Amino acid sequence: MQTSVRKKEISPLLWGLAFGIVFGFLLQKGGATSYDVIIGQLLLTDFTVLKIMLSAVLVGMMGIYAMKALGWVELYPKSGSAGKNIIGGLIFGVGFAVLGYCPGTIAGAIGNGALDAVVGGLAGILIGSGLFAALYPRLRQGILKKGDFGDLTFPRLFKVNDWVIVIPAATLIFIMLYWLERAGL
Amino acid sequence: MEFLTEVRWSPYAVGVGIGILSWFTFLISRKPLACSTSFARTSGMIEKLFLGKKVDLKPYYQKIGLAVDWQWMLVVGVIIGSLISALLSGDFRWQWVPSLWKTAFGGNPYLRVIVALVGGVCIGFGARWAGGCTSGHGISGTLQLAVSSWISAICFFIGGILTAHIIFILIG
Numbered sequence: 001m002q003t004s005v006r007k008k009e010i011s012p013l014l015w016g017l018a019f020g021i022v023f024g025f026l027l028q029k030g031g032a033t034s035y036d037v038i039i040g041q042l043l044l045t046d047f048t049v050l051k052i053m054l055s056a057v058l059v060g061m062m063g064i065y066a067m068k069a070l071g072w073v074e075l076y077p078k079s080g081s082a083g084k085n086i087i088g089g090l091i092f093g094v095g096f097a098v099l100g101y102c103p104g105t106i107a108g109a110i111g112n113g114a115l116d117a118v119v120g121g122l123a124g125i126l127i128g129s130g131l132f133a134a135l136y137p138r139l140r141q142g143i144l145k146k147g148d149f150g151d152l153t154f155p156r157l158f159k160v161n162d163w164v165i166v167i168p169a170a171t172l173i174f175i176m177l178y179w180l181e182r183a184g185l
Numbered sequence: 186m187e188f189l190t191e192v193r194w195s196p197y198a199v200g201v202g203i204g205i206l207s208w209f210t211f212l213i214s215r216k217p218l219a220c221s222t223s224f225a226r227t228s229g230m231i232e233k234l235f236l237g238k239k240v241d242l243k244p245y246y247q248k249i250g251l252a253v254d255w256q257w258m259l260v261v262g263v264i265i266g267s268l269i270s271a272l273l274s275g276d277f278r279w280q281w282v283p284s285l286w287k288t289a290f291g292g293n294p295y296l297r298v299i300v301a302l303v304g305g306v307c308i309g310f311g312a313r314w315a316g317g318c319t320s321g322h323g324i325s326g327t328l329q330l331a332v333s334s335w336i337s338a339i340c341f342f343i344g345g346i347l348t349a350h351i352i353f354i355l356i357g
Contacts, residue, residue: 015214016255020262022206023218027263028270029191030199035283042342042349048196053324055200060207060328073211078316078326080333088315089322089337093344095307097352098300100283102319103221103312106305107260111267113279120298122224124305129225130232131306132313133245140244144314152332165330177197 024108033108035100035116042097047185051177058173065166075153082147099124192274207325214255217329219321221312222249223257228309245313289357315340 024033030052031037040046067073096102099121101109106125109117154169155162188194207218229251233240241251271277281294290296312318315337317326323341326334 012214012255013253013258016258017262017265019206019210019214019218020259020264021266021269022262023203023259024263024266024268025270026194026199026202026206026266028267028276029194029274030196031193032199033267033271036285039283039285039349039353042345043353044346051196052200052203053319053327055197056203056207056324057328059201059204060324061204061330063204063208064211064328067208067212073215075329075331076217077329077331078322078333080316080331080336082336085315085322085333085336086340088311088313089340090311090344091307092311092315092318092337093341093346094348095304095309095311096319096341096345097304097348099304099308100286100301102308102323103224104260104263104318104320107220107263108267111264111269112271113277114283115279115281116283116294116297116301120301121305121308124302124307125221125224125309125312126228126231126305127302128306128309128311129221129313130228130309132310133225133229133243136243136245136313139314149332154330154332154335157332169330 023104024111027105027108028112032105033101033112033114035109035114038102038105039097039100047180051180054173054177058170058177061166062170065162068162077151077153079151080149081145082149083143083145087143095128190273190275192276203324204328207328216255217321217325218259219256219317219325220260220263221309221318221321223254223260224309225249225313226251226254226257289353 041049229246282297322334322337
């Protein structure tokens, strides 16, 4: 009995570790764990990061929505609001350019030997997260609730079948990637 | 198996790989790929070492829970996976100052670390404010067609592109 309970607790953690190893391996092979590649993207001189993200979204979206149609998976869209996603997103963006890594790629950069990521960036992210936790009681009923729209997805927003959004979104991403290649970026 | 020792793969191969990886995280773990909440948990756990159990009672930590979970292990895995990839290809190196930074602002490690610290504070704070980061919103949320994630991801890049241009074109 006790061993089965323990197995139940440990198995998700091992899956998390295994998925993380694959994720980190891929990020490093793509160059996304490198400051130069990330800043190159933000300076619009190197489109590696956007190519990785858009092709991941294209493939991920088709598969997840197909599995959803089969009843194999459910979705976990995050709830949001204008105050939350626009302001938070812009603050994150400023940090993205100043640090040159994001929370996922900084873990990869640490594995790659980036010491500015360990000593500066990681410490900063921990401080920034703690700062938010301290301010959260004052923010949660105010600015974070401004323009609240809940855990909406585009198919539900437009009240249409999933594929009415998935197919055009996939086509649009494909055209963007094709256009990036054509433009030699 | 030679592809494992290559320094770089095509960004499309990497993107397709991450897309397929996300199928399996949904199927097996019933969770999307995401990273940033683990940093908030770590921050809370460190605070707890100094201030004790009352840290658990902070509303934000009650919301996310201060424990090592699936996503926390995922982030540990990312460090290991990147290390394996870099060691296999010989791309691993200890480095204080990235080369693009060195070209614009010189090789002083203290300056780079202070700027990285400031950037990290914004990232940590902004990720919690927006409720996710480049993986949770930028990849996993957008592929689910979540409205919150598309708004966030677009704002990440608007803020990032403007700031990078200010840093490297106006100052650098």
